Amino acid sequence: MDIANGKTVSINYTLTVDGKVADSSEGREPLVYVAGSGQIIPGLDGELVGLKKGDKKHVSVAPGNGYGVRDPKAVQKVPRTALEGQPDIKPGSVLQGSVGEQEFQAVITKVGKDDVEIDLNHPLAGKTLEFDVEVVDVQ
Structure with missing residues (x-):
């Protein structure tokens, strides 16, 4: 078949x-x-x-x-305080969460004193x- x-x-x-x-x-x-x-x-x-x-x-x-294709707009800075309670805030760490019913996965690309850059593009x-x-x- x-x-x-x-x-x-x-x-x-x-x-x-x-x-x-x-x-x-x-x-x-x-x-x-x-x-x-x-x-x-x-x-x-x-x-x-x-x-x-x-x-x-x-x-x-x-x-x-x-x-x-990679979307440059999917790379965003968020306040570090928004990630309180996350165990691993370092480049390469993967965050998972949801907004309403929409689930997402993001990779931390840079960590600053006050903010963190995350990439919401699919890893592939x-x-x-x-x-x-x-x-x-x-x-």
């Missing part, structure tokens, strides 16, 4: 970014998703259509079809994503 919109698909994958493995299903259960449902990034979803169980494919996904925004995929099952 070929992968088509609405089919439940199981894949093993390795994601490489800038020559380094960023994520992999190795040692875990396969990733299961419904084709065409928006559960995985569009650039990967579309490239797997037509494959069947046992097929392997390398897929290169440009930023616009992955996690988007602006990156070309290299996937090596094996189709495990299609239902």
